[in-house]
Amino acid sequence: MAIITLTTDFGEKDYFAGAVxxxxxxxxxxxxxxxxxxxxxxxxxxxxAYIIKNAYKSFPKGSIHIIGIDSELTPENKHLAVKLDEHYxxxxxxxxxxxxxxEIKPEKIVEINIHGKIETNFPVLDVFVKVACHxxxxxxxEVIGKSVSEIKYLKQFEPIVNSDxxxxxxxxxxxxxYGNVITNISRKLFDNVGKGRDFSIKARSVKFDEIHExxxxxxxxxxxxxxxxxxxxxxxxVFNSAGYIELAIYKSNPTTxxxxxxxxxxxxxxxxxxxxE
Amino acid sequence: MAIITLTTDFGEKDYFAGAVxxxxxxxxxxxxxxxxxxxxxxxxxxxxAYIIKNAYKSFPKGSIHIIGIDSELTPENKHLAVKLDEHYxxxxxxxxxxxxxxEIKPEKIVEINIHGKIETNFPVLDVFVKVACHxxxxxxxEVIGKSVSEIKYLKQFEPIVNSDxxxxxxxxxxxxxYGNVITNISRKLFDNVGKGRDFSIKARSVKFDEIHExxxxxxxxxxxxxxxxxxxxxxxxVFNSAGYIELAIYKSNPTTxxxxxxxxxxxxxxxxxxxxE
Amino acid sequence: MAIITLTTDFGEKDYFAGAVxxxxxxxxxxxxxxxxxxxxxxxxxxxxAYIIKNAYKSFPKGSIHIIGIDSELTPENKHLAVKLDEHYxxxxxxxxxxxxxxEIKPEKIVEINIHGKIETNFPVLDVFVKVACHxxxxxxxEVIGKSVSEIKYLKQFEPIVNSDxxxxxxxxxxxxxYGNVITNISRKLFDNVGKGRDFSIKARSVKFDEIHExxxxxxxxxxxxxxxxxxxxxxxxVFNSAGYIELAIYKSNPTTxxxxxxxxxxxxxxxxxxxxE
Numbered sequence: 001m002a003i004i005t006l007t008t009d010f011g012e013k014d015y016f017a018g019a020v021x022x023x024x025x026x027x028x029x030x031x032x033x034x035x036x037x038x039x040x041x042x043x044x045x046x047x048x049a050y051i052i053k054n055a056y057k058s059f060p061k062g063s064i065h066i067i068g069i070d071s072e073l074t075p076e077n078k079h080l081a082v083k084l085d086e087h088y089x090x091x092x093x094x095x096x097x098x099x100x101x102x103e104i105k106p107e108k109i110v111e112i113n114i115h116g117k118i119e120t121n122f123p124v125l126d127v128f129v130k131v132a133c134h135x136x137x138x139x140x141x142e143v144i145g146k147s148v149s150e151i152k153y154l155k156q157f158e159p160i161v162n163s164d165x166x167x168x169x170x171x172x173x174x175x176x177x178y179g180n181v182i183t184n185i186s187r188k189l190f191d192n193v194g195k196g197r198d199f200s201i202k203a204r205s206v207k208f209d210e211i212h213e214x215x216x217x218x219x220x221x222x223x224x225x226x227x228x229x230x231x232x233x234x235x236x237x238v239f240n241s242a243g244y245i246e247l248a249i250y251k252s253n254p255t256t257x258x259x260x261x262x263x264x265x266x267x268x269x270x271x272x273x274x275x276x277e
Numbered sequence: 278m279a280i281i282t283l284t285t286d287f288g289e290k291d292y293f294a295g296a297v298x299x300x301x302x303x304x305x306x307x308x309x310x311x312x313x314x315x316x317x318x319x320x321x322x323x324x325x326a327y328i329i330k331n332a333y334k335s336f337p338k339g340s341i342h343i344i345g346i347d348s349e350l351t352p353e354n355k356h357l358a359v360k361l362d363e364h365y366x367x368x369x370x371x372x373x374x375x376x377x378x379x380e381i382k383p384e385k386i387v388e389i390n391i392h393g394k395i396e397t398n399f400p401v402l403d404v405f406v407k408v409a410c411h412x413x414x415x416x417x418x419e420v421i422g423k424s425v426s427e428i429k430y431l432k433q434f435e436p437i438v439n440s441d442x443x444x445x446x447x448x449x450x451x452x453x454x455y456g457n458v459i460t461n462i463s464r465k466l467f468d469n470v471g472k473g474r475d476f477s478i479k480a481r482s483v484k485f486d487e488i489h490e491x492x493x494x495x496x497x498x499x500x501x502x503x504x505x506x507x508x509x510x511x512x513x514x515v516f517n518s519a520g521y522i523e524l525a526i527y528k529s530n531p532t533t534x535x536x537x538x539x540x541x542x543x544x545x546x547x548x549x550x551x552x553x554e
Numbered sequence: 555m556a557i558i559t560l561t562t563d564f565g566e567k568d569y570f571a572g573a574v575x576x577x578x579x580x581x582x583x584x585x586x587x588x589x590x591x592x593x594x595x596x597x598x599x600x601x602x603a604y605i606i607k608n609a610y611k612s613f614p615k616g617s618i619h620i621i622g623i624d625s626e627l628t629p630e631n632k633h634l635a636v637k638l639d640e641h642y643x644x645x646x647x648x649x650x651x652x653x654x655x656x657e658i659k660p661e662k663i664v665e666i667n668i669h670g671k672i673e674t675n676f677p678v679l680d681v682f683v684k685v686a687c688h689x690x691x692x693x694x695x696e697v698i699g700k701s702v703s704e705i706k707y708l709k710q711f712e713p714i715v716n717s718d719x720x721x722x723x724x725x726x727x728x729x730x731x732y733g734n735v736i737t738n739i740s741r742k743l744f745d746n747v748g749k750g751r752d753f754s755i756k757a758r759s760v761k762f763d764e765i766h767e768x769x770x771x772x773x774x775x776x777x778x779x780x781x782x783x784x785x786x787x788x789x790x791x792v793f794n795s796a797g798y799i800e801l802a803i804y805k806s807n808p809t810t811x812x813x814x815x816x817x818x819x820x821x822x823x824x825x826x827x828x829x830x831e
Binding site: 009010011012013015020021023025042043072074076077120 | 312315316330331335515517530
Binding site: 001003005007012032034035036037038039040050051052053054055056057058059060063176177178213214215216219221238239240241242251252253254255256 | 563564565566568570574579580587598626627628673676
């Protein structure tokens with residue numbers, strides 16, 4: 001059974017996601033629709049990229065991923081259908097594909113041209129659903145668009161390594177549900193530049209000189225439990241499950257005691273610097 | 278496979294929606310359950326109506342829609358099952374049906390009488406699920422209720438046209454995930470009254486004399502991109518994808534720079550006036 | 555078709571829930587995944603317990619329930635797979651099972667030992683999914699873990715009855731989507747201790763001497779409707795659909811006029827006392 005996933009900024013409340021699901025079921029009686037997220041911040045392309053990039057890999061090859069972010073058709077924002085890493089993605093040419101394709105070259109990109117004269121405020125419903133159902137039926141990309149090689153690039157999100165190769169300047173790209181702060185510095189880049197040297201990570205007033213493999217690695221379980229209260233709330237750097245350096249607070253609750261984001265004062269796009277010795 | 282959709286004010290956190298899905302799967306092994314929204318504001322009948330009205334049409338004919346809003350059985354709030362536009366709706370007689378049926382006459386309305394002596398704080402689970410599964414199995418409305426012709430009406434939500442036919446007074450009926458402000462003035466009413474005349478739309482301190490077909494129609498793409506910064510955040514009126522006049526801000530983000538709702542100071546039930554020349 | 559449910563603190567936005575669903579579909583083409591809740595407060599074990607305890611019973615026997623709360627593997631937080639009430643639960647040994655099993659003895663508990671050398675920050679994806687799919691295929695608990703009899707207990711959440719049997723001291727365990735305040739005092743305990751005597755319930759400054767069967771029982775429908783305005787917003791105690799005493803406000807809307815929680819000033823863990831005459 002074909003799988004169609006949805007990643008959008010529609011929110012949890014509006015009728016948009018429901019209407020999209022209804023339209024898919026109206027075209028295909030035998031399909032699996034999976035919500036990845038409808039809570040991407042409105043028009044937040046890099047957030048959407050982080051979410052879909054880390055979710056799609058778990059799905060079976062051949063899955064079809066609709067990305068409903070900033071998807072209105074304009075002279076500068078054409079609609080794309082893409083085959084990448086044996087998955088299909090349907091999105092606008094607003095830069096998100098460059099974030100998805102930063103490490104993996106797309107096998108095929110087409111600019112969707114089935115629109116005819118459709119003018120719509122709901123392109124996910126009126127265009128993306130049709131393309132997704134076409135692909136779910138085994139249709140090819142060639143039928144619904146013309147092949148393109150150039151896509152819009154968003155470059156500003158890549159970390160910078162200095163010429164002496166002893167510094168990485170990255171940025172915060174995502175704050176997760178626990179309020180933990182995810183940087184765009186991957187373990188791979190860290191290892192390549194650092195080559196095992198000592199280092200310090202700085203972001204505003206916080207500083208770390210160790211990166212843990214898991215959250216609980218930062219915790220000393222040999223101390224008696226009742227003397228260990230202060231470990232909840234411990235600040236730490238960790239390689240997160242997506243492979244990025246994350247600045248975290250152990251077992252934080254953003255709605256009560258605060259989180260890494262609020263306590264470190266770090267938000268999207270803030271700078272995170274690693275200096276190697 | 279039968280489709281049962283859920284539109285409720287249960288929220289995303291509580292066990293209510295999960296329990297309802299479990300109960301449906303316990304009765305029917307082969308059914309498709311689709312969440313439309315669980316984030317309707319508590320007891321907000323007109324919000325629920327706006328959502329289900331604009332979502333159900335995308336679903337296949339014969340789909341069954343459970344509306345779990347203000348659904349406790351009381352002497353004044355009986356339970357209804359309805360066939361309308363070849364879809365089934367299960368809801369309380371709290372006025373929501375009058376909003377759904379404002380343009381389309383229901384084919385059949387029954388007052389559900391399978392309750393026996395059930396006293397319940399969870400009528401969606403204990404009553405609506407049973408009715409939905411009955412319908413999903415191909416059962417008829419007659420079996421689970423007695424036919425009624427009178428339903429509770431909520432009239433206050435309809436826009437008013439003055440006797441000179443040069444003014445429409447409508448209201449805000451919904452604020453969407455982008456903070457855009459949706460009025461109850463439909464394109465159809467606007468066209469019928471306006472007949473192509475010039476007009477101005479007023480709501481608090483904002484004023485518009487044009488309604489765009491899409492959001493990006495308000496944007497001048499001929500200006501060089503770097504001189505076009507001010508276009509993000511532009512205020513505009515648009516016919517939205519549901520067919521209503523919407524007061525919007527181009528690419529707004531309610532959580533950061535604000536939205537039409539916050540920047541125009543418009544909330545649910547506020548007045549929106551159109552004067553024709 | 556096997557059913558796998560998800561109850562987590564992943565939130566609605568992050569890629570976590572999407573990745574978990576993708577991984578399940580990658581292992582099993584024919585399975586039903588049901589979201590119970592992803593909005594449990596981070597690391598809030600008793601909230602998760604309240605939700606899953608009241609949702610799982612609606613599902614068919616044999617359903618598999620993944621509980622993704624505080625699930626990182628540590629020396630003190632092993633992973634468990636449990637058969638209880640003919641349902642399967644996969645969770646960490648962080649006390650949640652003691653809350654689930656407070657009334658029903660588990661048939662079988664195993665400590666999961668399929669980890670090998672897996673070090674992971676995403677145990678739900680890397681461990682719980684594998685266990686769930688194994689069970690969904692009809693596999694046994696014995697294959698994926700060693701039987702254990704001792705589990706971690708969280709005792710503080712049980713209400714206390716005094717030695718004279720004329721007082722129950724309970725606590726707030728949950729605030730629901732309507733802002734209503736749920737206590738850990740069950741109808742069963744109330745009936746067993748009270749034996750029909752008069753009583754008063756006190757929590758901060760609110761006091762009740764009646765517990766209603768349904769919300770609307772507190773409302774006098776014999777009064778003319780236009781003289782009944784003050785009934786919306788009426789405060790009441792009720793046996794809720796989960797069987798607990800709940801302190802509520804009739805048709806409250808937490809985002810506008812306030813809710814029982816905000817108006818009574820009651821939060822999680824606050825004390826609720828019942829005195830019998």
